[in-house]
Amino acid sequence: MNDDQTMQLVIVRHGESEWNKLNLFTGWTDVDLTDTGREEAHAGGKALREAGYDFDVCYTSLLKRAVHTLNCVLDELDRNWLPVHKAWQLNERHYGALQGLNKADAAAEHGEDQVKIWRRSFDVQPPALTPGDERDPHVLEMFRDVPPQDLPYTECLKDTIARAWPYFESQIKPQLEVGKRVLIAAHGNSLRALVMQFEKLTPDQILEVNIPTGVPCSYTFDKDWNIIDKHYIGDPAAIEAKISAVANQGKAKK
Numbered sequence: 001m002n003d004d005q006t007m008q009l010v011i012v013r014h015g016e017s018e019w020n021k022l023n024l025f026t027g028w029t030d031v032d033l034t035d036t037g038r039e040e041a042h043a044g045g046k047a048l049r050e051a052g053y054d055f056d057v058c059y060t061s062l063l064k065r066a067v068h069t070l071n072c073v074l075d076e077l078d079r080n081w082l083p084v085h086k087a088w089q090l091n092e093r094h095y096g097a098l099q100g101l102n103k104a105d106a107a108a109e110h111g112e113d114q115v116k117i118w119r120r121s122f123d124v125q126p127p128a129l130t131p132g133d134e135r136d137p138h139v140l141e142m143f144r145d146v147p148p149q150d151l152p153y154t155e156c157l158k159d160t161i162a163r164a165w166p167y168f169e170s171q172i173k174p175q176l177e178v179g180k181r182v183l184i185a186a187h188g189n190s191l192r193a194l195v196m197q198f199e200k201l202t203p204d205q206i207l208e209v210n211i212p213t214g215v216p217c218s219y220t221f222d223k224d225w226n227i228i229d230k231h232y233i234g235d236p237a238a239i240e241a242k243i244s245a246v247a248n249q250g251k252a253k254k
């Protein structure tokens, strides 16, 4: 527990996934981590341990790349016994009919500007899945307990915020407010959804935010939810390189 008046939250994006490696739009596709991804997640956990972090409760999505990342971090912290809540609301932004397409190929075909809009715009949705498509969440076992009307066929960031933020406010915020130290392992865009709210960013500002894989980011808030401190835990140059690598995934191969 945090015994001063501040609130401690750490967010971490999953390590490299099999589809990150292949540069495919992933969204709700349930692909696992690569060996590199597991190493990144362990390195993130080790960095947290060395910096003296501890936690009381953890949250993650239903997708195995985030769940396995959390497990690697908890292994390093020797905190596998902590309570873990898995929520579909923390899933990656649904990438609609783009799921499974190569990002660089899409840039070559539709232009880098269009791909940047699909990847980063606040309110433009990627093309939607056709209902009944094998990727349609309505037909996937993973979502059998989610009200069908809540399940998307595609999402822009605004749509992701509309499900991730109410979950944060109703489930996670109360824990932080009673002094629990919270760890969230989730995804590039579901974390951008939360970051936009934490940092009160405009749609233009969030467009330029890219979250690196496997690097924990620590937020300290005061009791009125002002950010007192935010920092990534790790080597700044390596983190910058990872952030640029994410931004560049949407460029056509030269």
Ligand SMILES: O=C(O)[C@H](O)COP(=O)(O)O
Pocket: 024, 025, 026, 027, 028, 092, 095, 103, 119, 120, 187, 188, 189, 246, 249
């Ligand atoms: O869903 C995906 O493809 C990734 O997890 C995030 O992709 P993005 O950085 O292209 O939005």
